[in-house]
Amino acid sequence: MIIDIMKYSEVEKLIKKTTNSRFHHQGSRHPIWLNPDTGEFFEMSRHKSEEVAKGTLNDILKKSGAKK
16 A cells, blocks of 8 residues: 555544554543554544655554555
């Protein structure tokens, strides 16, 4: 899966649709998500209309299980 530019709202929809990862709790700065398959936590921004930096996007997709 090659994705260059996405907004946080689009990433959230993709994760909810294609993975078992779910919102876990609100951290002090960012929402914390959990991938129950790996037990790995990852953060997302609460600014849903912002574009995600490419490296951040790849990290989120990898930790969520959307990118293998």
